[in-house]
Amino acid sequence: xxxxxxxxxLLPISxxxxxxxxxxxxxxxxxxxxxxxxxxxxxxLALRFGITFALLAMNLRxxxxxxxxxxxxxxxxxxxxxSIFLAETFGVLHTxxxxxxxxxxxxxxxxxxxxxxxxxxxxxxxxxxAVGVSFAGAWLLAGDGALAFDFNPGxxxxxxxxxxxxxxxxxxxxxxxxxxLPALTVTAVQAGVVASGSAxxxxxxxxxxxxxxxxxxxxxxxWGSVLYLVGACTLFAFxxxxxxxxxxxxxxxxLLMGSEPxxxxxxxxxxxxxxxxxxxxxxxxxxxxxxxMATVPWSGMFATRPERA
Numbered sequence: 376x377x378x379x380x381x382x383x384x385l386l387p388i389s390x391x392x393x394x395x396x397x398x399x400x401x402x403x404x405x406x407x408x409x410x411x412x413x414x415x416x417x418x419x420l421a422l423r424f425g426i427t428f429a430l431l432a433m434n435l436r437x438x439x440x441x442x443x444x445x446x447x448x449x450x451x452x453x454x455x456x457x458s459i460f461l462a463e464t465f466g467v468l469h470t471x472x473x474x475x476x477x478x479x480x481x482x483x484x485x486x487x488x489x490x491x492x493x494x495x496x497x498x499x500x501x502x503x504x505a506v507g508v509s510f511a512g513a514w515l516l517a518g519d520g521a522l523a524f525d526f527n528p529g530x531x532x533x534x535x536x537x538x539x540x541x542x543x544x545x546x547x548x549x550x551x552x553x554x555x556l557p558a559l560t561v562t563a564v565q566a567g568v569v570a571s572g573s574a575x576x577x578x579x580x581x582x583x584x585x586x587x588x589x590x591x592x593x594x595x596x597x598w599g600s601v602l603y604l605v606g607a608c609t610l611f612a613f614x615x616x617x618x619x620x621x622x623x624x625x626x627x628x629x630l631l632m633g634s635e636p637x638x639x640x641x642x643x644x645x646x647x648x649x650x651x652x653x654x655x656x657x658x659x660x661x662x663x664x665x666x667x668m669a670t671v672p673w674s675g676m677f678a679t680r681p682e683r684a
Contacts, residue, residue: 387622387623389618389619389622389623390619390623390627390631392615392618392619393615393616393619393628393631393632394631395611395615396611396612396615396616396632396635397631397632397635397638398638399607399608399611399612400608400612400632400635400638401635401638401641401642402638402642403604403608405642406600406603406604406608407419407600407604409596409597409600410597410600410601410604412597413589413594413596413597414586414588414589414597415583415584415586416464416465416584417573417574417576417577417581417584418573418577418584418585418586419601420460420464420569420570420573421570421571421573421574421577422588422601423570423601423604423605423609424566424567424569424570424573424609425566425570425574426601426605427562427563427566427570427605427609427610428563428566428567428570430605430610431559431562431563431566431610432563434557434559434560434562434563435560435563435564437556437557437560438556438560438564441554441556442554444553444554445550445553445554445556448546448549448550448553448554449550449556449560449561449564449565450564450568451546451550452543452546452547452550452561452564452565453564453565453566453567453568453569453572454568454572455539455542455543455546456543456565456568456569457568457569457572457573458535458536458539459536459539459540459543460569460573461573461576462532462533462535462536462539463479463532463533463536465529465532466529466530466531466532466533466535466536467529467533469527469528469529469532470527470529470530470532470533478530478533478534478537479533479536479537479540480509480510480513480537480662481510481534481537482537482538482540482541482629482632483506483509483510483513483629483630483665484506484509484510485537485538485540485541486540486541486544486545486625486626486628486629487502487503487506487626487629488541489541489542489544489545489625490544490545490548490624490625490626493542493545493546493549494545494548494549494625496624496626498624498626502626502627502630505630505665506626506630506665508661508662508664508665509630509661509662509665511658511661512657512658512659512660512661512662512664512665513658513662514658515654515655515657515658515661540629541625541629544620544625544628544629544632545625547561547617547620547621548620548621548624548625551617551620551621552621555621558614558615558617558618558621559614561613561617562609562610562613562614562617565613566609566613616628616632619631630665641659
């Protein structure tokens with residue numbers, strides 16, 4: 376068996392895609408921060424997902440043969456994604472970054488419980504072990520284990536986002552299992568719901584969020600950030616996530632996506648020049664190790680095969 380075929384057997388394409396998504400989303404925090412220096416939160420969400428929806432609108436044709444239950448399920452996925460982005464974005468504004476990083480990582484811990492309750496699949500012992508290692512790593516990475524919890528409203532919003540992330544992975548699995556749809560079709564619906572929902576909320580509750588778009592000339596950083604957010608962090612990332620969820624268990628997906636904070640710290644250190652302590656690097660390594668623990672069949676890797684006659 377060739378090395379290439381061995382890698383494919385040990386790490387399916389869906390797992391490799393999720394690792395790539397974790398890397399991309401890990402870099403997105405710094406990119407979003409750059410874009411928000413030019414444009415408000417709700418307007419940026421409407422712009423980012425509005426462009427994504429326009430690019431993927433042709434994929435909506437696959438919904439013509441979908442049942443009412445499937446249409447309702449996909450629409451719910453869009454509402455869940457909108458809720459996640461609103462809770463995360465506004466939660467970060469009202470809490471410490473260390474608290475936010477730790478609380479959002481609770482998604483990895485919550486997903487096995489939600490999967491057990493919603494999909495009736497009990498995670499295996501290796502998955503529970505990986506969840507524990509990932510949880511401990513997130514504690515170290517978030518702030519050297521020194522978190523300050525007087526539990527303000529921002530902490531509550533981030534915790535809500537973590538619960539919604541766990542719920543979204545499991546609901547996506549359930550919807551796609553009941554009526555398989557192309558990943559790009561699901562992504563198109565989600566993008567449309569987030570874009571229209573952000574715009575509606577801004578119009579109804581925060582009209583000051585609507586501002587003229589920055590000009591193309593002289594605002595290369597902003598438009599470069601928008602293109603990266605649309606192309607890498609939305610089009611690719613949500614397609615890959617929906618594709619992987621239809622082919623894997625929610626707990627496995629969550630553990631792979633749980634490596635996002637580790638890649639975020641790596642990006643912050645390499646690109647933004649932010650300091651990451653030794654303890655933080657250890658925590659990041661633990662998170663990545665937890666992903667590998669749950670996904671790579673180590674017994675299969677080292678098993679001996681009979682030689683051909």
